[in-house]
Each structure stands twice: as structure tokens, then as C-alpha cells.
Amino acid sequence: MSATASPLRRLVNFIDSDYFEGDPDVIRNQPERMEWGRLIPFIILHLGCLGVIWTGWSWVAVATAVFLYFARMFLITGFYHRYFSHKTFQISRIGQFIAAFLGLTCTQRGALWWAWVHRHHHKHSDEEEDFHSPGVQGFLWSHIGWITSSCNFPTDYSRIKDLAKYPELVFLNRFDLIGPVFLALVMLGWGWILQAFVPALGTSPLQMLVWGFFISTTFLFHGTSCINSLAHVLGRKRYDTHDDSRNSMILAFITLGEGWHNNHHRYQAAARQGFYWWEFDPTYYMLKLLSWLGIIKNLRPVPDSAYREEEQIGGRVSA
Numbered sequence: 001m002s003a004t005a006s007p008l009r010r011l012v013n014f015i016d017s018d019y020f021e022g023d024p025d026v027i028r029n030q031p032e033r034m035e036w037g038r039l040i041p042f043i044i045l046h047l048g049c050l051g052v053i054w055t056g057w058s059w060v061a062v063a064t065a066v067f068l069y070f071a072r073m074f075l076i077t078g079f080y081h082r083y084f085s086h087k088t089f090q091i092s093r094i095g096q097f098i099a100a101f102l103g104l105t106c107t108q109r110g111a112l113w114w115a116w117v118h119r120h121h122h123k124h125s126d127e128e129e130d131f132h133s134p135g136v137q138g139f140l141w142s143h144i145g146w147i148t149s150s151c152n153f154p155t156d157y158s159r160i161k162d163l164a165k166y167p168e169l170v171f172l173n174r175f176d177l178i179g180p181v182f183l184a185l186v187m188l189g190w191g192w193i194l195q196a197f198v199p200a201l202g203t204s205p206l207q208m209l210v211w212g213f214f215i216s217t218t219f220l221f222h223g224t225s226c227i228n229s230l231a232h233v234l235g236r237k238r239y240d241t242h243d244d245s246r247n248s249m250i251l252a253f254i255t256l257g258e259g260w261h262n263n264h265h266r267y268q269a270a271a272r273q274g275f276y277w278w279e280f281d282p283t284y285y286m287l288k289l290l291s292w293l294g295i296i297k298n299l300r301p302v303p304d305s306a307y308r309e310e311e312q313i314g315g316r317v318s319a
Contacts, residue, residue, distance in 0.1 A: 017110065017153070018174045024154035031151070032131075034141070038148035045107070045221070048214030055207035060194060064187075064208060065216040070256065072106045072220055077256050077283040079103055084111045084163060085118040088271035089287060090298045093166070100172050104179020107217050108224065112163050112173040113155040120159065122268060125232075125243040132228040135244050143222075143229035180213075187212040223254050231261035238310060239266035249280065257281030267306050271299040275306060 013019040020027055079099040082088045091099070100111040108114060117131060124130045131152055134142040146152055155173060157164040164170060172178070191208030194201050235248030239262055251259030257280060258264075260273040274281030290296045 015177050016174050017113070017176050018155065020154055024156075027154050028151050028156065032137075032146065032149045034145045035148050035150060038150070042144065042148075042221075045214060045218055048210065049218055051206065051210040051214060055204065055210050057211065058202040058207065060201045061191075061203050061207050061211035064190070065211040065219075068183075068212055068216040069220050069223070072216075073223060073256050074283060074286055075099065075103045076106055076108065076220075076224055077258050078287055080106075080108070080111055080114045081118065081258070082271055082283065082287070084115040086268050087162070088269060088300045089291070089296045091296045095295060096166075097168050097172075100169055101179070104172060104176050105183040106220060106224075107180045107183075108221070110155070110169075110173030110176040112157070112160055112169055113176075115163060116156050116160045117152070120156075122265070125241075125245065125265065133244075134229050134233055139229050139233075142232075143225045146228075180217075183217075184209060184213050226251055226254055227258050227261065231259065235259070235262070237262050239263070241265040247279075252280045256286075257283040263306075266309075267303060269300050270302045270306075272302050275302050 018024075079096075080103050083091065083096070083099065103111050103114075121130055121132065126133045126135050128136060130136060132142040132146040137145070157170075187208045188205040190212070191203055191205035194203050194208070195205065231246060231248065231251055232244040233246070234251065235246030237246055241262060243265060245262045245265035247262045248259040251261070252274065253259070257273050260275070260279050260281065263275050263279075264270075264273045271287055272281060272284040273279075274284065287296065287299060291299050
């Protein structure tokens, strides 16, 4: 960052996720390594949870944290993953902007960066080029280490041209800090309203910030990261996908249906990842509801070939 730049320009550059002191292509080709400086936001997030020591808890604060966990998990699974990464359904331009904006509150960067990383993962699943393969680089790296490496930060817009053509999505991707700041302010405001008008609930602005932002977001991060670190380790394989993706009911409950990872790696374009009624997939149920309401359309189904293929292998599953 130039020392002669104006204070305003330095501030914009600081919060712009697309600003790098160097060529992004060169940065992406640097060796991967865990950078302790980039761990600071995660340390702050986890330390913020300790605020419960001073703020205490209330049923409304806990309920808010649980609601925000599942609501934002759906934003990740239904929109960041199944829409932006795989285009498993259609939505209006306004709808995708709203989804991308709300997705920023998950504190997992912008939808375009997320989609680029995920598409790269599918292209190189469990190979050396995979950013977060537990089989290649271990649990800790696949769970959190990879996201602290500078080489994984610049968004490769050339790999997501279908999304990069929308300037409003690029703007949100660049200034992804909008989401966490927005959520933190909403939590403070929500806590103030409840304290002022419903004091019997026993909450406060800081208590709501701790539970609704710090605790809920920390659990959300680890829940989402379990797909990177455990979904290629825990569970069983239905299909031969030439990688270690597996199906896990446990992970499906944690992530609203993303645990049927082997199904997904075999048929990425399907909006449904739990291929059978007994495979719990709440994200798909919510998407189906949105389609009935006319908010989204053209949910791409599981192809008949998926069921024929399983019949051909005799319903075989492997450990």
C-alpha cells in the first residue's frame, strides 16, 4: 500500500478483499503455508465467545444464536453452495443479490470467492491441487489452515465468469466485511430493543452480540468446515467418485444435508443431496418450499441414472 495514498484510499484498500500488494496471479501460485497473522480474525471470533462470562445468558439470547446458526447454514448450503457454486436452480438477479448480501453475515467471505474455491475443489478433489483435502494435508489444514494462506485469498474471477459478470456481486465479494459489521450492529440493536421494551427477558445489547454474533458464528464456521475436514473421512461411499467423498448422517444433521457428500460429488448438479427419503436434507426441503412460493425455480433433480447406477452395483456401500 503506497505511503502517499490518502487516508480514505488506505482505508478502502484495507477493507477491499480484492486489494493485494502484488499480482493476484503470482500470489495464487505461492506455496501454501499457515500464516499466523491471518489467524487473528479467528482468534478474535473465538475470544469473543468468552464474553459470556460477563454477559451471562438468557433463553432469548440462546434461541437467537440457534436460529442464526441454522438460518445462516442454509444461506451457505442453499445459496453459496447449491446456487452460486453449482447453479442447481434459478433465481432472479435481485434474489441472487439478496442471497449474496445475507450470505456475507456468515463471515465466510463473499459468494464469488466461495464459489471459485468450491469449484476448484471439485475439479481437483483429494489431489495435490485441492486447497483443503484432509487426505493430502491432514485435518487441521483442511479445517482451518488453508484459509489462513495468502495464496488462497485472491478470487480467480476467470473461473467464475458466469457470476463475475454481475458488478453488484463483485462489489459484495470485494467488501465482504459489510456482512459481519451489519450482523453485529443488528444484534446490538436487537438486544437494545429487547432490553428497553421487554426487560423481563433478561437480555442486553452485549449479551445478544456475544450469543447472536460470536457464539453462533463460531459454531457456524466449525460446522461448515467439518465438510472440508471430515466429509472425506467420516462415513460410507455409495458411488465410485475417484476421491474420498463419503456420506454421513451425522454431518448431514450438522450442516442441513451437506453430509451426503459422496452423492453430491457423483452428481454435483442436483439440488438434492439426500437422494432418498431417509437421507435427511433440510436444505433441499427449504429450496423446495421456496420454489413453491415462486422465489426460485427449475430445481435440478437427481438424475435417473443415479438410481440405475446404484442398482447396477447392487446398492454396494463401502467403509
